[in-house]
Amino acid sequence: MSELVTRAGALDAADELAGTRKQFVLDEVVYLDGNSLGALPAGVPGRVEDVVRRQWGELRIRSWEESGWWTAPERIGDRIAPLVGAAPGQIVVGDSTSVNVFKALVAAVRMAGGDRDEILVDATTFPTDGYIAGSAARMTGRTLRPVLPAEVPGALSDRTAAVLLNHVDYRTGRLHDLPSLTAAVHTAGALAVWDLCHSAGALPVGLDEHGVDLAVGCTYKYLNGGPGSPAYLYVRRDLQDRFDSPLPGWNSHAEPFGMRGDFEPAAGALRGRVGTPDILSMLALEAALEVWEGVSIEAVRAKSLALTDFFLECVGAYAGEGRVESLTPVAHAERGSQVALRCEDAGDVMKRLIERGVVGDFRHPDVLRFGFTPLYVGFADVERAARVLAEVLR
Numbered sequence: 442m443s444e445l446v447t448r449a450g451a452l453d454a455a456d457e458l459a460g461t462r463k464q465f466v467l468d469e470v471v472y473l474d475g476n477s478l479g480a481l482p483a484g485v486p487g488r489v490e491d492v493v494r495r496q497w498g499e500l501r502i503r504s505w506e507e508s509g510w511w512t513a514p515e516r517i518g519d520r521i522a523p524l525v526g527a528a529p530g531q532i533v534v535g536d537s538t539s540v541n542v543f544k545a546l547v548a549a550v551r552m553a554g555g556d557r558d559e560i561l562v563d564a565t566t567f568p569t570d571g572y573i574a575g576s577a578a579r580m581t582g583r584t585l586r587p588v589l590p591a592e593v594p595g596a597l598s599d600r601t602a603a604v605l606l607n608h609v610d611y612r613t614g615r616l617h618d619l620p621s622l623t624a625a626v627h628t629a630g631a632l633a634v635w636d637l638c639h640s641a642g643a644l645p646v647g648l649d650e651h652g653v654d655l656a657v658g659c660t661y662k663y664l665n666g667g668p669g670s671p672a673y674l675y676v677r678r679d680l681q682d683r684f685d686s687p688l689p690g691w692n693s694h695a696e697p698f699g700m701r702g703d704f705e706p707a708a709g710a711l712r713g714r715v716g717t718p719d720i721l722s723m724l725a726l727e728a729a730l731e732v733w734e735g736v737s738i739e740a741v742r743a744k745s746l747a748l749t750d751f752f753l754e755c756v757g758a759y760a761g762e763g764r765v766e767s768l769t770p771v772a773h774a775e776r777g778s779q780v781a782l783r784c785e786d787a788g789d790v791m792k793r794l795i796e797r798g799v800v801g802d803f804r805h806p807d808v809l810r811f812g813f814t815p816l817y818v819g820f821a822d823v824e825r826a827a828r829v830l831a832e833v834l835r
């Protein structure tokens with residue numbers, strides 16, 4: 442038992458990301474739910490106060506120009522871009538992930554052309570993506586086919602218009618092979634739409650490098666943007682001219698203040714905008730993204746894998762075999778930044794864990810989910826979480 446405590450101390454001492462923890466508001470709780478709602482970066486409250494009191498309260502309408510409100514969706518998109526391997530000018534921030542899934546998928550189907558009549562969707566997807574895909578299929582007159590990610594290559598054909606996949610499975614933490622699946626989708630002549638909710642900010646994504654067509658993600662998980670912070674949409678540069686949004690709004694118009702009756706889409710990423718951006722949430726997100734200054738996503742990934750490895754090892758040592766079973770792949774190439782443990786009475790177990798200061802979450806029907814956010818979770822936290830879990834299970 443003490444050997445793991447000693448190891449945790451040594452790992453924390455050698456941790457090159459240990460310094461970023463100070464940039465977050467934390468307490469005694471071991472917070473392993475940052476894959477659901479990221480912790481509060483310490484710089485956010487002051488910024489929000491300034492946005493409300495000075496920018497809104499004093500400058501009022503002038504702030505659209507003088508405080509950079511109008512251009513915030515593209516500016517903050519460019520701030521997220523390096524974290525997901527995108528060059529500037531391809532990401533716009535706004536709306537929810539659900540809404541961006543709709544924009545991306547309908548636009549992908551429109552780009553694919555009329556003779557392709559099928560949309561493939563990750564059969565294990567986070568539910569909202571599946572609901573939206575169902576509606577997108579009905580609206581565009583396509584058939585929706587749920588397929589396990591591993592079976593996508595065999596399901597592709599010249600009928601496939603677009604494929605919507607989750608990069609990391611929200612339940613099990615399984616990481617899907619984005620480069621090879623994207624290549625397979627392209628070989629079939631279809632478009633790949635990736636949902637990065639559980640990978641952006643946790644591991645390198647490489648959107649440009651792997652030729653991803655469209656991608657979406659939220660910002661309130663590993664990017665710590667705050668509850669309901671706006672999501673983002675990536676449209677690869679060479680597809681932007683063909684991006685035909687199903688939600689064209691005055692903010693995506695080439696001349697938003699021309700107040701014209703006809704719609705002429707803007708050039709570039711801002712074609713993905715719809716209406717007036719939610720400035721308060723958006724500027725809280727912008728402040729939150731400052732914690733990434735000087736942080737390499739490769740270092741985040743290395744620590745994330747070390748944290749999940751160490752957690753699995755501690756759970757094995759403290760809880761033993763049998764009482765819990767990991768649903769998270771052992772192979773690093775197949776693991777995101779969370780550990781999902783199947784456990785009898787998981788809802789009850791999680792309640793008791795939270796009472797004892799270890800916060801993860803419960804996913805129906807029998808999963809304990811623990812998210813590891815390398816910017817503010819350390820190895821001593823991991824050891825403590827596993828020890829408390831073993832005590833609760835006993």
Ligand SMILES: *Cc1c(COP(=O)(O)O)cnc(C)c1O
Pocket residue numbers: 537538539540566567569570607611636638639659672
């Ligand atoms: C968290 C999550 C969402 C959330 O969608 P919202 O519209 O932002 O509520 C969608 N998809 C996936 C894969 C997620 O993990």
